[in-house]
Amino acid sequence: MADRRQILRMGALTAGAVIAGQAGSAVPAFATPPARTPGQTRPLVIGHRGASGYRPEHTLAAYELAARMGADYIEPDLVSTKDHVLVARHENEISTTTDVASRPEFAGRQTTKIVDGVSFTGWFTEDFTLAELKTLRAVERLPKLRQHSTVFNGLFEVPTLQEILDLQDRLCRELRREIGVCPETKHPLYFQSIGLDLETPLAAALRHNGLNKPNSPVFVQSFDNSNLRDLRTRHKLRVPLAYLVQSPAQVTPAALAELATYANGIGPVKDLVIPRKADGTLGTATSLVADAHAAGLVVYPWTFRAENQFLPADYRSSSDTAAHGRAIDEQIAYLKAGVDGLFTDNPDIGALARTLWSA
Numbered sequence: 001m002a003d004r005r006q007i008l009r010m011g012a013l014t015a016g017a018v019i020a021g022q023a024g025s026a027v028p029a030f031a032t033p034p035a036r037t038p039g040q041t042r043p044l045v046i047g048h049r050g051a052s053g054y055r056p057e058h059t060l061a062a063y064e065l066a067a068r069m070g071a072d073y074i075e076p077d078l079v080s081t082k083d084h085v086l087v088a089r090h091e092n093e094i095s096t097t098t099d100v101a102s103r104p105e106f107a108g109r110q111t112t113k114i115v116d117g118v119s120f121t122g123w124f125t126e127d128f129t130l131a132e133l134k135t136l137r138a139v140e141r142l143p144k145l146r147q148h149s150t151v152f153n154g155l156f157e158v159p160t161l162q163e164i165l166d167l168q169d170r171l172c173r174e175l176r177r178e179i180g181v182c183p184e185t186k187h188p189l190y191f192q193s194i195g196l197d198l199e200t201p202l203a204a205a206l207r208h209n210g211l212n213k214p215n216s217p218v219f220v221q222s223f224d225n226s227n228l229r230d231l232r233t234r235h236k237l238r239v240p241l242a243y244l245v246q247s248p249a250q251v252t253p254a255a256l257a258e259l260a261t262y263a264n265g266i267g268p269v270k271d272l273v274i275p276r277k278a279d280g281t282l283g284t285a286t287s288l289v290a291d292a293h294a295a296g297l298v299v300y301p302w303t304f305r306a307e308n309q310f311l312p313a314d315y316r317s318s319s320d321t322a323a324h325g326r327a328i329d330e331q332i333a334y335l336k337a338g339v340d341g342l343f344t345d346n347p348d349i350g351a352l353a354r355t356l357w358s359a
Ligand code: G3P
Pocket: 048, 077, 090, 184, 221, 244, 267, 302, 303, 343
């Protein structure tokens, strides 16, 4: 497996690769898609939970569609099963993204838990073996906004990380270009506390698939920077790491400089890059991109979605929250602000925005 991947990357995909990041940095730099001209990097289009604007999120169908639409990376959020297998779900509570609530055989598994300080009632991945979880089927998380996606309810399984890496491998061959994977560890401290740490099987999976190299088409993300440190030091991950941030206090120049000692990028909520004004319209860019670049960090904001509900007021097409608005223009505004990539539920729009921006 490792050799096959290596040959693929070396043979077909590395010719135009450009390494972004701090010269002489001790941490690996992000590999970017081929540049249009030597020395120029190209922002990444990252399929957020797959092409989750068009298929139920975190399914192989959603990831595959993302790649076919032009995503450079596909993004699995990771949680653990009872038998310590990593699977892709945004939360360990799965009643909003699977049909578990309608399965009488699992009615007794419904329970209430405190996860990272928040109480949830439902069904939890860590209470299901992989075999049990595989009997469930994914459903659309946002059925009112994404009614078109509900036609796929009941069709797709919850995928394992290994199945996603196998899909990545197949799509790289078929599409004849590099498709990256950027796993996110979800609730890592909680999973450590119940004896199902995410880090050990994640590091093992990357090694097993020949993907724990600084130039592997992989980066790992977390909202927990201690988790990223742990991955870098104890688990010896060599791939780039990205810290997901939501507050200005996390991205001061001092904080960014410290982060750059073990990580390579930040994934900020998009309002930290361009905030909205009080009236909901898009404001002007902050200094975050420049500050991060000065620290040698790349910037991948989230989450870009086409529906009016998620767009700034001046980019909406109507008062219909489910209708698509001027998402291409919104993403171009962020590309103009200098971001290095975009997490988007609509990779086709991301790819088109990048093309128009770079023309
Ligand atoms: O990882 C980037 C973005 O996905 C973080 O938000 O909640 O969608 O995982 P979330």
